[in-house]
Amino acid sequence: VLKKVVCLVMPGTAPFEFGVVCEVFGVDRSATGGPSFDFHVATADPGPVPTSLGFPLTIENDLSVAADADLIAVPAHLIGTETVDERYLAVVRAAAARGAWVLSVCSGAFVLAQAGVLDGRRATTHWMYTDLLARRYPTIDVDPDVLFVQDGSIVTSAGTASGIDAALHIVRVEHGAAAANVIARRMVVPPQRDGGQAQYIPTPIPEHRADSFAEVTDWMLQNLDQDLTIDQLARKALMSSRTFARRFRADLGTTPAAWLNRQRILRAQQLLEQTEAGLEEVARLAGFGTAAVMRHHFLKVLQTTPTAYRRAFSCRLDEMVAS
DNA sequence: CCGAAGTCCCGCCAGC
DNA sequence: CTGCTGGCGGGACTTC
Numbered sequence: 204v205l206k207k208v209v210c211l212v213m214p215g216t217a218p219f220e221f222g223v224v225c226e227v228f229g230v231d232r233s234a235t236g237g238p239s240f241d242f243h244v245a246t247a248d249p250g251p252v253p254t255s256l257g258f259p260l261t262i263e264n265d266l267s268v269a270a271d272a273d274l275i276a277v278p279a280h281l282i283g284t285e286t287v288d289e290r291y292l293a294v295v296r297a298a299a300a301r302g303a304w305v306l307s308v309c310s311g312a313f314v315l316a317q318a319g320v321l322d323g324r325r326a327t328t329h330w331m332y333t334d335l336l337a338r339r340y341p342t343i344d345v346d347p348d349v350l351f352v353q354d355g356s357i358v359t360s361a362g363t364a365s366g367i368d369a370a371l372h373i374v375r376v377e378h379g380a381a382a383a384n385v386i387a388r389r390m391v392v393p394p395q396r397d398g399g400q401a402q403y404i405p406t407p408i409p410e411h412r413a414d415s416f417a418e419v420t421d422w423m424l425q426n427l428d429q430d431l432t433i434d435q436l437a438r439k440a441l442m443s444s445r446t447f448a449r450r451f452r453a454d455l456g457t458t459p460a461a462w463l464n465r466q467r468i469l470r471a472q473q474l475l476e477q478t479e480a481g482l483e484e485v486a487r488l489a490g491f492g493t494a495a496v497m498r499h500h501f502l503k504v505l506q507t508t509p510t511a512y513r514r515a516f517s518c519r520l521d522e523m524v525a526s
Numbered sequence: 527c528c529g530a531a532g533t534c535c536c537g538c539c540a541g542c
Numbered sequence: 543c544t545g546c547t548g549g550c551g552g553g554a555c556t557t558c
Contacts, residue, residue, distance in 0.1 A: 529558105530557100530558090531556100531557085531558085532555105532556080532557075532558095533554100533555080533556070533557090534553105534554080534555070534556085535552105535553095535554085535555095536551105536552100536553095536554105537550105537551095537552105538549105538550085538551090539548105539549095539550095540547105540548100540549090541546105541547085541548090541549105542545105542546090542547080
């Protein structure tokens, strides 16, 4: 179980990305039903560490605190030509070797790459740096079109905000959707932007909240248990199905059916965690129709079964009842 | 787990 | 010529 989280701070670390990690893992949310982590920040030479913006962060822990961490987080940092201090690389390598989570935000991926833990793996970074990452490290399968990528226990995320998505993804895997939702709600970020197909979500960011799709997606969420077809939705949005699918993808970065499926899984996860409803009932309420179909999608996207998922995460329900 | 029937969705392309 | 639309085909995926 994910408990001890250590965020590395090195000379040139970007304050905002560092802040993202602190916000997700460093704040005790147990009062509002969320998780609390054993959170530490660490640096190679304790004391003031200059950030990418010039001002220093004063870090007290050296890297020894990272030895038994369940998660090592590497925020963005200035990408120089010089190499990263070997002591940080050793921490990253050791974490990957013992199967602990390793999370990079933005250009933090370069630290992981230099440590060698991304060799032969899929990974991503900020779109401005994807070319550079792929050129410098040809063995990495760089995907420029995703918010974040999970490959085994290594998670790399793209721009700053996607670091939140990636961090919440890890929380969701380890502590369940409800725990991740508590954090998302408190941070006032949309809980929907988590991993799509198995490991990733497409990148197009919904910058302009084109009201048409906000309306349609809201309606879809309220009618998840109904049999929703693309033709139906297109008609509701007053478009041909072809145009609907095309615009949906352009605005939300995923196809209508894939988005719908993702939302149904999230709904099912929540029902499994927070209710006692039987599998058939959960499947019906989430819009899968039957438990067999729900199981199929759980296996594909979450690599687990609904029953195993409930066993892993319904403990949260007991805690609530007890308190 | 398989295979048949049904959906989806994306490139292609003509039409406005 | 550019830009968006939407019908079509077939390969991928879903459902049963």
